[in-house]
Amino acid sequence: MDPQSLQSIIGIAQVLLVLIFGLVCLNLYLVFRLKDIDPFAKWNPNKINGTLFLVFLVVGLIAAVVSTGAWSDYYILITNPASAHGIQIDRMFMNTSIVAAFVTIVTNGLLFYFAWRYRSKDKNQKAYYLAHNNKLEYLWTGIPAVVLTILIVDGIFTWNNIMGDPPQDAIEVEINAKQFDWTFRYPGADMDFGATKVAFINEGAGNMLGFDVNDSKGLDDVVTRELHFPVNTDITLNIKSRDVLHSPTLPHFRVKMDAVPGMPTHFTFRPTVTTDSMRIIRNNPEFDYEMSCQQICGGGHWNMRAIVVVETMEEYQAWLREQKTDKPYFAVTAGDKDNSSDIAENENADQSNVKVDGSVSMNQ
Amino acid sequence: MSTMAHEGNGTFHDELHHHAEDHHGHHHHGNFWTNYVFSQDHKVIAKQFMITGIVMAIIGIFLSLLFRIQLAFPNESFAFMHAILGDWAPDGRLDPNFYLALVTMHGTIMVFFVLTAGLSGTFSNFLIPLQIGARDMASGFINMLSYWFFFVSSVIMLISLFLPTGPASGGWTIYPPLSALPQAVPGSGMGMTLWLISMALFIASSLMGSINYVTTVLNLRTPGLTLNRLPLTIVAFFLTAVIGILSFPVLFSAALLLMFDRLLGTSFYLSDIFIGGELLHYSGGSPVLFQHLFWFLGHPEVYIVLLPALGIASEVISVHSRKPIFGYNFMVLSMLAIGVLSFIVWAHHMFVSGMNPFLGTVFMIFTLVIAVPSAIKAFNYIATLWRGNIQFTPPMLFAIGLVSFFITGGITGVYLGNAALDIPLHDTYFVTAHFHLVMGSASAFGFFAGIYHWFPKFFGRRLNPRLGYIHFWGTFVSLYLVFFPMHFMGFGGVARHYYSNTAFTFMEVFVDLQGFITFAAILGFLVQFTFLANFFYSIFFGKKSTENPWKANTLEWTTPVNPGHGNWPGEIPHVYRGPYEYSRPDVKEDYLPQHIPDEEVERADGFPEHEVPPKRESSPVEVKEVDEE
Numbered sequence: 001m002d003p004q005s006l007q008s009i010i011g012i013a014q015v016l017l018v019l020i021f022g023l024v025c026l027n028l029y030l031v032f033r034l035k036d037i038d039p040f041a042k043w044n045p046n047k048i049n050g051t052l053f054l055v056f057l058v059v060g061l062i063a064a065v066v067s068t069g070a071w072s073d074y075y076i077l078i079t080n081p082a083s084a085h086g087i088q089i090d091r092m093f094m095n096t097s098i099v100a101a102f103v104t105i106v107t108n109g110l111l112f113y114f115a116w117r118y119r120s121k122d123k124n125q126k127a128y129y130l131a132h133n134n135k136l137e138y139l140w141t142g143i144p145a146v147v148l149t150i151l152i153v154d155g156i157f158t159w160n161n162i163m164g165d166p167p168q169d170a171i172e173v174e175i176n177a178k179q180f181d182w183t184f185r186y187p188g189a190d191m192d193f194g195a196t197k198v199a200f201i202n203e204g205a206g207n208m209l210g211f212d213v214n215d216s217k218g219l220d221d222v223v224t225r226e227l228h229f230p231v232n233t234d235i236t237l238n239i240k241s242r243d244v245l246h247s248p249t250l251p252h253f254r255v256k257m258d259a260v261p262g263m264p265t266h267f268t269f270r271p272t273v274t275t276d277s278m279r280i281i282r283n284n285p286e287f288d289y290e291m292s293c294q295q296i297c298g299g300g301h302w303n304m305r306a307i308v309v310v311e312t313m314e315e316y317q318a319w320l321r322e323q324k325t326d327k328p329y330f331a332v333t334a335g336d337k338d339n340s341s342d343i344a345e346n347e348n349a350d351q352s353n354v355k356v357d358g359s360v361s362m363n364q
Numbered sequence: 365m366s367t368m369a370h371e372g373n374g375t376f377h378d379e380l381h382h383h384a385e386d387h388h389g390h391h392h393h394g395n396f397w398t399n400y401v402f403s404q405d406h407k408v409i410a411k412q413f414m415i416t417g418i419v420m421a422i423i424g425i426f427l428s429l430l431f432r433i434q435l436a437f438p439n440e441s442f443a444f445m446h447a448i449l450g451d452w453a454p455d456g457r458l459d460p461n462f463y464l465a466l467v468t469m470h471g472t473i474m475v476f477f478v479l480t481a482g483l484s485g486t487f488s489n490f491l492i493p494l495q496i497g498a499r500d501m502a503s504g505f506i507n508m509l510s511y512w513f514f515f516v517s518s519v520i521m522l523i524s525l526f527l528p529t530g531p532a533s534g535g536w537t538i539y540p541p542l543s544a545l546p547q548a549v550p551g552s553g554m555g556m557t558l559w560l561i562s563m564a565l566f567i568a569s570s571l572m573g574s575i576n577y578v579t580t581v582l583n584l585r586t587p588g589l590t591l592n593r594l595p596l597t598i599v600a601f602f603l604t605a606v607i608g609i610l611s612f613p614v615l616f617s618a619a620l621l622l623m624f625d626r627l628l629g630t631s632f633y634l635s636d637i638f639i640g641g642e643l644l645h646y647s648g649g650s651p652v653l654f655q656h657l658f659w660f661l662g663h664p665e666v667y668i669v670l671l672p673a674l675g676i677a678s679e680v681i682s683v684h685s686r687k688p689i690f691g692y693n694f695m696v697l698s699m700l701a702i703g704v705l706s707f708i709v710w711a712h713h714m715f716v717s718g719m720n721p722f723l724g725t726v727f728m729i730f731t732l733v734i735a736v737p738s739a740i741k742a743f744n745y746i747a748t749l750w751r752g753n754i755q756f757t758p759p760m761l762f763a764i765g766l767v768s769f770f771i772t773g774g775i776t777g778v779y780l781g782n783a784a785l786d787i788p789l790h791d792t793y794f795v796t797a798h799f800h801l802v803m804g805s806a807s808a809f810g811f812f813a814g815i816y817h818w819f820p821k822f823f824g825r826r827l828n829p830r831l832g833y834i835h836f837w838g839t840f841v842s843l844y845l846v847f848f849p850m851h852f853m854g855f856g857g858v859a860r861h862y863y864s865n866t867a868f869t870f871m872e873v874f875v876d877l878q879g880f881i882t883f884a885a886i887l888g889f890l891v892q893f894t895f896l897a898n899f900f901y902s903i904f905f906g907k908k909s910t911e912n913p914w915k916a917n918t919l920e921w922t923t924p925v926n927p928g929h930g931n932w933p934g935e936i937p938h939v940y941r942g943p944y945e946y947s948r949p950d951v952k953e954d955y956l957p958q959h960i961p962d963e964e965v966e967r968a969d970g971f972p973e974h975e976v977p978p979k980r981e982s983s984p985v986e987v988k989e990v991d992e993e
Contacts, residue, residue, distance in 0.1 A: 045756050045757075045829065045833065046754070046755065046756045048756075048833075049756035049833065050754070050756060052837065053764070056840075056841070060844065064848065067849065067852070068851075068852065071849075071855075071856070071877070074855075074856045074873045074874065075852070075856055076856060076857050076870050077788050077789070077792070077854070077855050077856060077857040078788075078855050089784055089788060092784060092785060093785055096778060096779055096782065096785065099778070100775045100776065100778060100779070103771075103775055104771060107742060107743075107746060108768055108771055108772065110746050111745075111749065111764065111767055111768060111771070114746060114749040114752075115749060115754060115756075115764055118685070118749060118750065118752045118753070118754050120686075120755050120756075123755075125753055126686065126753060126947040126949070126954045127686045127687040127751060127752045127753040127946065127954070128687070128750075128752075128947070129688065129946075129948050129949055130688070130690065130747075130750075130751070131688040131689075131690070131691075131692065132688075132690060132691045132692065132693065132694070133691070133747075134691075136691075136747065137691050137694045137740065137744075140740060140743040141694075141736060141739075141740055144735060144739040144740075145736050148732045148733070148736065148778070151732065151778065152728065152729055152782075155728055155782040155783060155785070156725050156728065156729075159721065159725060159728065159782075159783040159784040160721070160725065162784060162787070163721035163724070178638075179639070197636075198637065198638050198643065199636075199638075199643055201638045201643065203641055210638070242636070242637065242638045242639075243541065243545075243548060243637055243638065243639040244541045244545070244639075245539055245541065245542060245651055247716065247791060249791075249857075249859070254788045255787070256716050256787050256788065257716050257718065258717045258718050260652060260717070260718045261541055261634070261635060261636055261637050261651065262634075262635025262637075262647075262648075262649065262650065262651075263650065263651075263652065263718060286869075287869075288869070290869065292867075292868055292871075293859075294790070294791040294792070294859040294860070295539075296534065296535045296860075296861040297548075298461070298533075298542060298548050298549045299459075299460040299464065299549060299863075300460065301460075301464070301862065301863070302859075302861075302862040302864050302865075303864075303867045305867050
């Protein structure tokens with residue numbers, strides 16, 4: 001018998017089984033209905049539902065614990081942080097989790113246990129008349145308040161730490177988001193970005209980032225499709241978008257910040273684990289850090305992937321040197337370059353468009 | 365105010381009388397159109413909201429199943445998808461743009477049309493007059509308009525599903541520039557315009573409803589029903605209406621400015637945009653401004669959805685535990701605190717939006733403070749069960765399930781409210797799990813608890829309890845199976861709104877889990893048919909109910925089995941005590957309705973009659989006292 005007809009026979013058999021099952025149910029129902037028999041008359045709903053709550057509590061708790069453990073290999077967001085502040089975040093995550101797990105288990109436990117324990121056994125019996133108890137109320141107002149205060153204080157310090165002023169010597173990397181990919185820009189040998197503006201974008205000429213073609217500081221800027229960071233060095237991401245909101249996310253580094261058209265944003269962090277080390281830690285030679293978009297941005301939102309590489313400073317600089325910097329659409333040439341970069345060093349003026357603080361510069 | 369209430373009732377009687385005379389007694393119940401379609405009776409309007417809400421819920425949940433199938437089988441094609449969706453699923457696979465459209469419409473329909481209008485519209489309309497002893501809402505006409513605005517708004521939203529460019533696709537939060545630019549996603553064309561028109565009508569409907577609820581609760585209470593004797597349902601509906609009145613207009617202004625950007629070329633939210641190969645003229649706008657305006661409604665909206673459900677749970681748990689709700693005053697105070705705080709936490713949705721990080725600190729503090737009143741409520745529910753005489757009726761099951769979802773989903777808010785933890789977790793499935801449990805599932809269970817509890821008052825018949833048990837356990841288990849594993853995907857960094865998890869190695873590993881969730885979701889959807897069958901069958905053929913089937917204390921159970929226009933055939937009962945006097949040791953029965961004067965209460969054995977206070981003191985509270993409230 002060929003597989004196709006076998007499959008159709010199995011299909012027909014399945015349909016028949018369902019039909020037979022349905023007919024049997026209908027038959028039983030009609031018989032009970034006609035003879036006025038109630039097969040479940042002796043079932044006590046209070047007893048059954050009360051018991052089911054207890055069963056749900058026990059089975060649910062076991063299932064929750066086992067399944068949480070079963071997937072734990074894939075919890076990249078809360079294990080093996082690859083950045084300095086990621087360690088702090090993960091520590092706070094664990095503290096919060098201990099509190100949360102305790103509260104969830106105790107309160108759900110009491111809820112279902114009481115439901116079972118105080119199920120009505122006798123309709124004529126009365127409940128215990130207890131309308132309020134202010135001491136208890138103060139107790140369970142006070143305890144959550146104290147615990148939450150501890151978590152808040154921890155959270156505030158960590159948040160301010162992460163969002164504080166970036167160190168002067170941080171390496172600046174620019175992330176340019178658009179539908180539906182990322183382009184990265186490194187300042188190049190002069191350690192300075194050339195001016196860019198959305199209005200200067202000229203896709204036909206290849207000027208995708210909108211370089212000011214008269215600003216020679218841009219000539220040596222390195223434009224890439226991969227992100228490379230030197231390990232144990234502070235990195236400041238300058239994040240821009242030219243169309244809609246995006247949200248560059250580096251989950252392994254606990255980094256996420258929206259890209260907002262018209263308003264550059266920033267995130268400073270320090271990668272602490274190289275890609276090679278992480279491959280060993282995760283016991284996966286194929287492992288790569290990845291960057292994704294996590295703010296809904298259109299049909300290709302799910303597919304905005306970029307590889308992130310963390311390497312030693314030497315490897316990083318070697319990689320940077322290898323990158324092509326030719327930009328044929330520039331009006332100025334390399335000859336003018338030395339001139340203007342001197343001026344820029346003195347005046348430092350053109351940097352303003354990437355240096356301004358995102359939070360206050362939205363109208364600039 | 366109470367004098368006004370008296371006058372109001374008097375006028376109402378006169379009106380009825382007058383009406384009857386006009387038509388020589390024939391039509392004093394009106395014709396089909398005025399009775400069932402353009403009715404001004406709050407009970408009919410409540411049923412209209414309920415049926416519309418249920419229809420919208422079926423549509424909303426069905427849309428979610430379509431995209432769940434895509435998530436479970438990102439590389440498979442299904443002939444039926446093509447059959448249902450045509451060009452939106454070429455080769456039997458969803459189009460990525462239409463995937464976003466489905467997500468957006470699922471969110472919009474569930475949040476606004478089901479859990480806001482469906483829940484508040486149904487129960488505020490039905491219960492406020494019945495539980496406070498009023499003949500009807502303060503303005504029956506505005507109440508009717510409220511429903512019809514909602515109806516038209518629903519129709520427009522559903523029409524947008526059939527546009528060739530698809531419905532709105534920017535997520536239910538419609539952040540610009542995505543929602544402003546048709547070049548960015550096709551749904552931002554006509555679909556977004558219809559979304560905005562529909563929401564404008566929806567906001568008008570919501571405001572008309574809310575103003576009516578507030579006015580009615582303040583002015584039309586029966587004598588003796590002081591504010592501190594209100595059932596917690598009414599307190600919840602009242603606060604919900606106040607929150608709605610204060611926050612929905614802000615959403616309207618946000619939508620209006622977005623409309624200007626789209627149609628008139630203004631730049632409120634847009635700046636420096638190069639898209640589709642051309643530079644747009646917008647300059648100086650801020651997408652972050654929209655987020656502030658949106659979430660100024662958006663966060664109170666969460667409580668607009670949740671508070672009515674919590675109010676219903678308070679009532680149901682007390683009635684079916686045969687025990688007073690524990691800590692009535694603290695329940696009211698915590699709802700009040702939640703109501704106030706809900707207005708100053710909005711930016712916790714925006715920690716990584718690029719706004720000034722200092723704002724993050726402030727909003728983190730208020731956000732975690734709001735967890736305290738929420739915790740009080742959860743503890744009080746549990747304390748109410750303690751040493752109760754629990755009757756596991758279907759409404760009670762749903763109310764207990766609600767508390768469980770409220771706890772399990774609420775606790776993850778402590779992670780997300782913490783700005784530092786929000787950096788990695790923001791816009792992952794952890795967030796999806798959080799709000800689907802605490803807002804979606806808990807509120808849906810509030811809706812079910814309410815339907816099962818008040819069905820006898822709605823239709824004069826009983827629902828089949830056994831189908832109710834099956835419905836509860838099937839829904840309860842499947843909702844946990846759907847949303848609990850989403851936490852794992854959150855820990856794995858899986859992003860929301862992804863058409864497929866296959867593009868990233870760290871997300872790809874969860875495709876199997878997505879499949880499991882999809883099966884659980886389909887199971888949960890199928891279980892709802894036990895409810896639908898039960899519901900529609902019982903409306904017409906259910907067992908006839910008695911006047912007070914649950915032996916509850918509140919006033920709605922003093923009306924006839926099928927209350928007519930005006931609710932009480934005779935005089936409106938007066939109120940002599942709070943609504944939660946269950947299992948009082950000095951009373952013979954295990955309940956003590958609000959409308960029975962102390963001297964008529966049948967005492968339990970061993971509690972002599974002479975303990976009853978003299979008659980004068982137990983008469984209804986004087987007019988002046990109500991006035992002071």
